[in-house]
Amino acid sequence: MPDQQSTLRAQRRAETQRAIQAHAVRLFTERGYDATTVNDVAEAAGVSPMTVYRHFPTKEDLVLIDQHGQLVADRIAASPATQPLVRRIGAALVESTTTLTDGRGGGDLSANGQFLLARLRLMIATPALRAKHLDNNYALQQAIVTALGDDTTDPDAAFHAHAAASACLAAMHTALVRWAEDDGRSELPDLIAKALAAAFGDDVVQARPDAP
Amino acid sequence: MPDQQSTLRAQRRAETQRAIQAHAVRLFTERGYDATTVNDVAEAAGVSPMTVYRHFPTKEDLVLIDQHGQLVADRIAASPATQPLVRRIGAALVESTTTLTDGRGGGDLSANGQFLLARLRLMIATPALRAKHLDNNYALQQAIVTALGDDTTDPDAAFHAHAAASACLAAMHTALVRWAEDDGRSELPDLIAKALAAAFGDDVVQARPDAP
DNA sequence: TACCAATCTGGTAGCGACTATCACTGAGGT
DNA sequence: ACCTCAGTGATAGTCGCTACCAGATTGGTA
Numbered sequence: 001m002p003d004q005q006s007t008l009r010a011q012r013r014a015e016t017q018r019a020i021q022a023h024a025v026r027l028f029t030e031r032g033y034d035a036t037t038v039n040d041v042a043e044a045a046g047v048s049p050m051t052v053y054r055h056f057p058t059k060e061d062l063v064l065i066d067q068h069g070q071l072v073a074d075r076i077a078a079s080p081a082t083q084p085l086v087r088r089i090g091a092a093l094v095e096s097t098t099t100l101t102d103g104r105g106g107g108d109l110s111a112n113g114q115f116l117l118a119r120l121r122l123m124i125a126t127p128a129l130r131a132k133h134l135d136n137n138y139a140l141q142q143a144i145v146t147a148l149g150d151d152t153t154d155p156d157a158a159f160h161a162h163a164a165a166s167a168c169l170a171a172m173h174t175a176l177v178r179w180a181e182d183d184g185r186s187e188l189p190d191l192i193a194k195a196l197a198a199a200f201g202d203d204v205v206q207a208r209p210d211a212p
Numbered sequence: 213m214p215d216q217q218s219t220l221r222a223q224r225r226a227e228t229q230r231a232i233q234a235h236a237v238r239l240f241t242e243r244g245y246d247a248t249t250v251n252d253v254a255e256a257a258g259v260s261p262m263t264v265y266r267h268f269p270t271k272e273d274l275v276l277i278d279q280h281g282q283l284v285a286d287r288i289a290a291s292p293a294t295q296p297l298v299r300r301i302g303a304a305l306v307e308s309t310t311t312l313t314d315g316r317g318g319g320d321l322s323a324n325g326q327f328l329l330a331r332l333r334l335m336i337a338t339p340a341l342r343a344k345h346l347d348n349n350y351a352l353q354q355a356i357v358t359a360l361g362d363d364t365t366d367p368d369a370a371f372h373a374h375a376a377a378s379a380c381l382a383a384m385h386t387a388l389v390r391w392a393e394d395d396g397r398s399e400l401p402d403l404i405a406k407a408l409a410a411a412f413g414d415d416v417v418q419a420r421p422d423a424p
Numbered sequence: 425t426a427c428c429a430a431t432c433t434g435g436t437a438g439c440g441a442c443t444a445t446c447a448c449t450g451a452g453g454t
Numbered sequence: 455a456c457c458t459c460a461g462t463g464a465t466a467g468t469c470g471c472t473a474c475c476a477g478a479t480t481g482g483t484a
Binding site: 221265270271 | 442443
């Protein structure tokens with residue numbers, strides 16, 4: 001069999017997935033998350049409710065699906081172990097976010113950026129989405145601790161890593177909320193750096209050029 | 213009407229509420245959260261399913277109901293505004309937890325402590341409970357920022373407060389998980405202090421006597 | 425070209441959380 | 455003794471989600 005498994009198959013699958021999610025986010029934004037049923041989304045996307053559940057295990061995943069986690073974990077595993085934990089984690093968060101939003105200067109958002117913003121707004125405003133996203137962050141925390149690769153036998157070291165990772169992710173979440181409140185006008189990586197500095201002190205997170 | 217509104221009424225209400233929650237936590241621990249229906253809980257508690265929903269809006273609330281949040285917020289509002297944010301928040305978390313578990317020396321847990329531990333274990337092991345609890349922490353974060361009473365007109369100050377509060381709560385959550393893993397053998401307030409120190413550095417959180 | 429295997433899709437039936445609505449009981453105060 | 459109303463219960467219904475089964479399309483093969 002060819003390397004790419006089934007080019008046409010995967011392409012079609014990705015396309016329907018994208019279409020379903022786009023219609024879902026649109027409907028959720030227009031009518032509200034709770035007021036929109038999965039059947040509504042299926043109908044709008046022109047598929048059966050079954051198909052929606054095939055692509056998105058839960059209704060929340062229609063908004064929350066992303067691959068940010070793997071990016072962060074990879075970057076952490078590749079970072080030098082000599083730096084303090086908070087700096088390693090913080091840098092990975094800032095850098096991977098830079099990759100995601102890949103920076104235009106300071107003007108309007110790309111279409112991708114608009115979509116990200118819409119999803120973020122839903123996530124912040126809807127309790128069910130917010131809760132699940134925070135739990136996704138908790139899973140990401142576990143992945144980060146694993147990626148740090150520190151001595152896993154020492155429970156104190158593991159505890160230290162978990163505390164640092166959870167605090168960093170919390171700061172990042174704060175930055176995400178702020179970014180949404182700004183309607184995406186600020187640079188997200190900068191906001192994350194600022195949140196980390198606010199929580200841990202400017203000296204711990206070697207700030208970008210614009211540090212005071 | 214008398215001052216205490218309806219002594220007998222409120223007493224009965226509190227009693228059924230306590231009974232329902234006790235049976236719920238017991239059944240969830242025995243059979244698992246997902247494998248136990250609300251009807252099972254109602255039957256065990258000798259009430260109708262309707263009554264369960266009257267006392268606990270959602271199934272998750274059967275485990276997560278607590279009044280820790282108000283305690284923390286009150287303590288923060290009463291703390292001197294001269295200290296750095298992280299220290300104010302951290303101290304409030306440690307102290308209010310001390311009040312909750314009110315310390316026996318180092319031996320067995322009280323019945324209340326055992327109940328707390330059982331709820332905590334369920335919360336950590338069950339995705340739905342974990343997610344909702346993390347969202348409760350998010351609400352607590354808002355309450356903490358309000359209680360800090362800092363300049364609410366300055367968006368940068370508010371951002372700073374949110375970042376600090378979210379990071380502190382994340383560290384506390386890490387301590388809770390560790391405490392459950394230790395089966396409650398450690399002193400929870402000490403663990404919280406250690407988690408704060410691990411995240412922010414020993415100097416920021418003026419440690420208790422046993423600091424290195 | 426004809427065939428097979430795997431995948432994608434749709435329909436039906438069902439469970440469980442949760443809500444709305446109505447009716448009944450018993451406590452608290454006049 | 456009467457009235458009010460919170461607390462409780464039963465019924466029916468919506469919605470998220472999960473088997474289970476059947477048809478259709480695609481990719482590789484004899």
